[in-house]
Amino acid sequence: MRTFVHGAAVWDVARPRRPSRVAGVTMAGFRVRDLDALRMVPHPAVTLLLEFGAGSPVLDSAAGRQQRGSLVAGPGLGSGGALRARGENVECVQVRLSPVIAGAVLGASPADLDGAVVPLGDLWGREAARIRERLSDVSSWQERFALIDALLARRYEEGPPVDPEVAWAWRRVVGSRGLARVDGLAAEVGWSRKRLWSRFRSQLGLPPKRAVRLVRFDHAAHRLVAGDGAARVAADAGYADQSHLHRDVMAFTGATPATVAAEPFLAVDDIAWPGRGTLANEPARK
Template sequence: MRRRVCPAGTCERTYARPHAALRPGVHGYRGFRLTHTGPQRRLVIPRGTVSLVIGFGPGPEPDGPRDGTRDGARSGPTGGHGGEHIRATTSLATGLHTRARHFARQGALHGVEITLAPWVAHQIFDASMSELADTVVDPVDVLGPGFRELTEALQAAPDWPARFALVDSALVRWTRSAHLGRSPAGELLGAWDLLVRSAGTITVRDLAAATGWSQRHLENLFREQFGLTPKRLARIIRLRRALRLLITGTTPADTAYACGFSDQAHLTNEFTALVGMPPRRFLAARGTKGLPSHWVAG
């Protein structure tokens, strides 16, 4: 477990690894406490993971409309230029996204984020991952009353070690009680691994050939159990690699070459399409003084 406090002292984050029985499908836990009182927006970049946020207090209030599905708890599919603006409750479950999202907040925020591989979410959520793609839902809708019980236990826990232990116990219980039919086939996990190891550059044809399935069958399984087709996931994986290089100081031209873009303009166009702003603007906004690097002043 490790803890980080921002220079201004208005935010602290505590990180922990899940229980060994949950790895590698459960990637990690991030406890957070934010006390900055001014209005802020969190820019969430597309990534190949599912996020489950459990709030203990005032939460993010994404600044867009919600539709009325699933008793009003589900937000509508996100879309549009410049990053999506979506509304949600203090606790959120988010599927894989193909566009950046803005979450607005003002005041304190306290909770824990659990990062899941999509096939783990498919096992424990009462929903197809394709239904959750580009969508935010109330976790109760996909986890049932057990989620409320976990939230209440986390609120009463005295410290982060106790909270992370509670999360471990809940996830072990949920994964063990999941229906066997929701577990991914070995070939599907192998295809995911190939896609990740290629940094999103392998073709769908080669990916299908490696599994022995048709491209259509592979795409249908990816969509059902992961939420997106291989091609759309490849765009996200390549974007994440480009982000890592840009953040560590690699020039846009060198980043474009390393990630397989045809040129810097191709990188800029793809980055803008997925993030809502070009790389240089994103890097400038990312380091706003006094805020965590993942918050952009609103």
């Protein structure tokens, strides 16, 4: 376990010693004594938050709605700066699922989430409560990671895969860091544009153009956190100019690039998600 300090924020961060048995799954464990209004920055993965212990994280939406307990959200969690997390004595495991495998693991398409945050119990019923109890009962982070990994592997094996063409198109978007030409994806897989757009949206939870923007934003945001200037990031990440980058960052986070560069939610990635989670661990084509 390592300690992450960012301004007044102090988090204990744990990582699995072994990669998941399911390609497209990454995990990190967090223990935070005082989590104060943390902006949730969108990421191109389905997010699964499994909480346990005495405390409980709370997600506050811009509309005033609160969510507590274990949660699941589709790609782009927190778009527009709509979500902030807080809580005391928070202990949780955050799982990032590639959209390619998320439907099988969750038992529901990411499209069914429709960009919302959903209580895990709504998808898994009583199993969600049993997972919380088992995570509380074990004494180490590595045991928790192993427990979750076994659960996810079982659910993945039992769930239906996405179309190989859809999986290939997603990996093409990710591999290009959001620079792939969307109009060319259908031709590359030999499908009509209408068919690919429909299957991509229904199976992965977002349309191809949104996927390209989200992956490109994620790459640009991490470059900003690393200290690269906005003009250079805009040029390297494929934005038309710095103003274009500014508009995209504002659209995804509700904040300026300078503010996003200081966000602890992104800064902790170097410890919790080396290689930035699912973007470095995409499942191979079946």
